[in-house]
Amino acid sequence: MSRYTITITGTVTGKVRSDPDAVIGYDPPLRTYFLQAFPHEETDEPGLWLGTHDRAFETLEDLRRAAISHGYDLPLPPKLAAKLVGDKAAVSGRPVRDTIFGQMLKHLNQPK
Template identity: 80%
Template sequence: MSRYTITVTGTVTGQVRSDPDAVIGYDPPLRTYFLQAFPHEETDEPALWLGTRDRAFEALEDLRHAAIALGYTFMPLPTELSIKLIEDRAVDIGRPERDGTSAEP
């Protein structure tokens, strides 16, 4: 799983806020990009957590649109980071599909 720190802005509890420690990445087991931002003060669960289902976001643009639809945005990603994320997914594309069973040693 890849994880990169970015800044996400959005309306949280009625206030426009910014989370400079938000995380974007690629999750190979779920075959999706994900975004996490604005951890809850008590539970540490993110207020924004996209990409928790199998193949939820197979393109970065889909992830961005989903965030915007919920009132969040992240600045255009630096080209270098976009390339890393695309490469993370490309490595995963060559792996065989999971069948839901675990392998015995």
């Protein structure tokens, strides 16, 4: 399982909040990307936890849309996105360069 720390912001009950210790990653057994943020005040569970069941978010875009639909901004720098796609590819046996996202990253990283 991969885990990377990112900052998530969102509006919860009318208040803008930010969590600089949010975690995003790829969970191979569940075959999904996941996002955890905003520790719950009374439990150990995150207040926002996306990607808890099999194939919940097979693409980063799916995860981003879900975060937005819950009122959260999911800024994903290209380098981090590439790492996440690489993590998924490594466990699936499919090279990153063969994915559509991998081809797009290759194009973006070419000198101009």
